[in-house]
Amino acid sequence: MEFAFTDEQCMIAETARIFFADQATSERTRAVMEGEGFDRVLWTSFCAEMGMGGLALPETLGGAGLGMVEFAAVAEAAGAQVAALPLPGLAMVAAALLEGGSAALQSEYLPRIAAGELVAACSADFVREGVGDRLSGTARFVAYGGVADLFLLCGETCAWLVPADAKGVAIEKFVTMDQTRPLAHVVLSDVEAISLGDATGIAAARAGWLCLAAEALGGAQAAIDRTVAYALERKQFGRAIGSFQAYKHRLADRVVDLEQARSAVYWAACALDEGSDEADLALHAAKSFAADTFFRCAADMVQLHGGIGFTWEHDAHLFLKRARGTQSALGSGDWHREQVAALMLGEAA
Amino acid sequence: MRLGFSAAEEAFRADCAAWLAGQMAGDFSDIRGISNLVDKPERRRLWEQRLARDGWSCIGWPEAWGGRGASLAEQVIFAEEYARAGAPNRINHIGVELAGPTILAFGTEEQKRRFLPGIAAGTSIWCQGFSEPNAGSDLAAVRTKARIEGDQWIVDGQKVWTSLAQFSDWIFVIARSEEGSKGPKGLSFLMMELDQPGIEIRPIRQINGEAEFNETFFSEARCPADSLIGAPGDGWKIAMGLLSFERGVSTLAQQMQFRNELDAIVAAAKANGAASDPLIRQRLAAAEIGLRLMRYGALRMLSNADPAKIDGAALTYKIQWSTWRRSLGELAMDVLGQEGEISESADYGFAILPNLFLYSRADTIYGGTNQIQRNIIAERGLGLPREPRGDL
Numbered sequence: 001m002e003f004a005f006t007d008e009q010c011m012i013a014e015t016a017r018i019f020f021a022d023q024a025t026s027e028r029t030r031a032v033m034e035g036e037g038f039d040r041v042l043w044t045s046f047c048a049e050m051g052m053g054g055l056a057l058p059e060t061l062g063g064a065g066l067g068m069v070e071f072a073a074v075a076e077a078a079g080a081q082v083a084a085l086p087l088p089g090l091a092m093v094a095a096a097l098l099e100g101g102s103a104a105l106q107s108e109y110l111p112r113i114a115a116g117e118l119v120a121a122c123s124a125d126f127v128r129e130g131v132g133d134r135l136s137g138t139a140r141f142v143a144y145g146g147v148a149d150l151f152l153l154c155g156e157t158c159a160w161l162v163p164a165d166a167k168g169v170a171i172e173k174f175v176t177m178d179q180t181r182p183l184a185h186v187v188l189s190d191v192e193a194i195s196l197g198d199a200t201g202i203a204a205a206r207a208g209w210l211c212l213a214a215e216a217l218g219g220a221q222a223a224i225d226r227t228v229a230y231a232l233e234r235k236q237f238g239r240a241i242g243s244f245q246a247y248k249h250r251l252a253d254r255v256v257d258l259e260q261a262r263s264a265v266y267w268a269a270c271a272l273d274e275g276s277d278e279a280d281l282a283l284h285a286a287k288s289f290a291a292d293t294f295f296r297c298a299a300d301m302v303q304l305h306g307g308i309g310f311t312w313e314h315d316a317h318l319f320l321k322r323a324r325g326t327q328s329a330l331g332s333g334d335w336h337r338e339q340v341a342a343l344m345l346g347e348a349a
Numbered sequence: 350m351r352l353g354f355s356a357a358e359e360a361f362r363a364d365c366a367a368w369l370a371g372q373m374a375g376d377f378s379d380i381r382g383i384s385n386l387v388d389k390p391e392r393r394r395l396w397e398q399r400l401a402r403d404g405w406s407c408i409g410w411p412e413a414w415g416g417r418g419a420s421l422a423e424q425v426i427f428a429e430e431y432a433r434a435g436a437p438n439r440i441n442h443i444g445v446e447l448a449g450p451t452i453l454a455f456g457t458e459e460q461k462r463r464f465l466p467g468i469a470a471g472t473s474i475w476c477q478g479f480s481e482p483n484a485g486s487d488l489a490a491v492r493t494k495a496r497i498e499g500d501q502w503i504v505d506g507q508k509v510w511t512s513l514a515q516f517s518d519w520i521f522v523i524a525r526s527e528e529g530s531k532g533p534k535g536l537s538f539l540m541m542e543l544d545q546p547g548i549e550i551r552p553i554r555q556i557n558g559e560a561e562f563n564e565t566f567f568s569e570a571r572c573p574a575d576s577l578i579g580a581p582g583d584g585w586k587i588a589m590g591l592l593s594f595e596r597g598v599s600t601l602a603q604q605m606q607f608r609n610e611l612d613a614i615v616a617a618a619k620a621n622g623a624a625s626d627p628l629i630r631q632r633l634a635a636a637e638i639g640l641r642l643m644r645y646g647a648l649r650m651l652s653n654a655d656p657a658k659i660d661g662a663a664l665t666y667k668i669q670w671s672t673w674r675r676s677l678g679e680l681a682m683d684v685l686g687q688e689g690e691i692s693e694s695a696d697y698g699f700a701i702l703p704n705l706f707l708y709s710r711a712d713t714i715y716g717g718t719n720q721i722q723r724n725i726i727a728e729r730g731l732g733l734p735r736e737p738r739g740d741l
């Protein structure tokens with residue numbers, strides 16, 4: 001039992017932090033927000049040059065053979081910069097293929113996903129219409145659905161892999177509140193899809209919850225750090241505004257949330273890596289707690305910056321919008337807490 | 350980063366669980382499950398001695414001083430098993446977790462020989478003399494005075510909120526030993542025997558009807574000159590060192606008590622149907638999540654146990670647990686409804702859950718109020734400007 005990063009994990013976290021701080025700048029993110037909301041150049045650097053796309057994949061499949069703790073550390077760094085990258089899709093599709101894909105499917109897709117050649121997106125609530133070998137139905141609000149090359153569509157009892165260019169796949173893109181994570185509907189009409197095993201959907205969801213929670217942790221930390229910097233620089237009544245107790249105490253409360261979110265994310269990551277029977281509890285806790293914490297930190301970032309925090313020019317809204325989108329994605333906080341309640345108490349009456 | 354325990358650690362778990370279960374089913378079954386700090390003090394003193402006899406009293410201490418030199422993982426395991434067995438709250442918590450480690454860290458060899466064996470054996474019970482009527486949040490404002498006279502220190506003044514003083518043998522006191530000094534300067538840290546004519550203890554009745562803490566009056570109270578830990582004037586440094594031990598492994602034992610409380614609420618909610626109310630389910634889930642995060646926060650804090658660089662998990666721990674537990678008390682009352690309003694005994698004594706509601710109002714006050722904790726987090730953790738000080 002040692003609940004602290006190893007030296008190697010510290011190094012990975014620091015490498016990722018520097019990479020995103022240097023590369024995922026506000027300027028670049030804002031440029032892609034005007035377009036498809038996906039920083040392809042950054043994604044290629046991240047996956048191929050940094051070799052981080054396959055961090056948690058086995059070495060035989062083009063990965064680094066590490067685990068979800070390392071992946072979480074990297075996702076945290078990406079979240080701190082609100083990087084416009086399809087990290088949850090990568091995590092979910094990789095987990096699903098590792099869980100339910102044949103060796104042939106794994107070696108066909110995973111090395112290319114890890115290298116950034118294929119962009120993967122995932123829906124956790126695909127609604128199927130009809131039965132049979134071919135697939136029809138709709139996945140609503142798929143993150144990066146408009147730019148993905150490959151979809152993992154998880155329904156209640158099964159999951160399918162669908163190339164975006166397969167015949168019968170239609171994509172409806174939306175202008176999305178969080179322009180760094182645009183949503184799209186994926187509509188299938190009589191599509192030839194690859195069916196994966198029963199357990200793949202839950203494997204994908206677990207990886208997605210952890211990824212969102214880790215990104216949220218990074219975003220929450222950054223929202224606090226940036227607000228602290230402003231609090232020290234901005235003066236009113238002849239003092240730094242960060243010297244006022246009303247201001248300090250609000251930030252302190254966010255730090256209390258943040259530290260718990262940090263415990264939640266790495267508890268969940270360890271539980272996944274160690275195959276703990278607490279994994280589901282940990283993941284529901286992490287996703288709900290970290291997303292809510294991110295929202296509170298980002299909302300306070302706006303409030304504690306005053307008027308400038310409400311401008312388009314300031315980055316506070318990037319955090320606020322990512323936080324809000326994260327709360328709604330892959331199950332609301334209330335839904336995750338109800339799952340925890342069901343684990344504690346049994347099903348609702 | 351790894352959360353699982355090794356096979357050797359699991360074997361250690363089986364050892365201590367078996368010993369604890371044997372004691373709680375045998376000689377000490379009468380004090381099993383006592384969660385307050387005031388019932389059956391004499392039996393609990395004997396329990397301290399039984400723990401000591403079999404080498405389970407202060408397992409984190411070095412072997413040379415009666416401990417086992419237990420690893421962090423072993424201490425975590427023992428704390429968990431201790432509470433799981435329903436063993437009562439330690440009446441000598443302050444001796445084992447605070448006084449002992451402070452003497453180990455700052456005491457002379459002679460002082461270690463003088464004080465540690467009694468703590469290790471469970472024969473000297475300790476309490477803490479820090480707060481005063483005018484030195485609460487502003488602890489450095491203590492006015493209790495100590496002066497040297499021949500080969501003795503003479504102490505005059507008053508301490509307050511001295512938990513368990515009525516059951517204790519010894520008290521450590523911070524007192525002003527430099528005439529005219531102010532704030533954290535000029536304080537000294539003294540170890541004093543309570544049973545002497547110069548010390549008077551008066552229990553204070555609390556909002557739950559119990560009297561766990563006291564006023565402690567010093568009128569020409571005495572202790573030998575070599576009862577001072579560190580040098581004269583080092584008292585503040587020693588006191589702050591001592592408070593850092595408060596964030597030790599004992600936090601995990603405290604959490605197991607919280608686990609028992611949450612389990613009692615869950616049982617009550619299942620019994621009266623509240624467990625099917627979606628709003629109550631949300632709050633129970635949030636309480637469960639909060640308790641788990643407390644555990645992992647504590648493990649992070651203990652895994653990074655470098656007192657020189659206190660990290661975020663350690664800085665936020667007090668406000669985290671106290672606020673969680675105060676909310677737990679409110680949840681307990683919402684689950685119980687009016688049933689929670691009724692005293693269990695004729696003399697205003699409440700069952701575990703209503704008592705939790707009342708008692709937990711103190712959690713966000715003692716040991717540094719939530720407001721003081723927020724100042725500390727903002728100033729030490731975030732580097733925001735310090736609160737302006739009035740004229741000392």
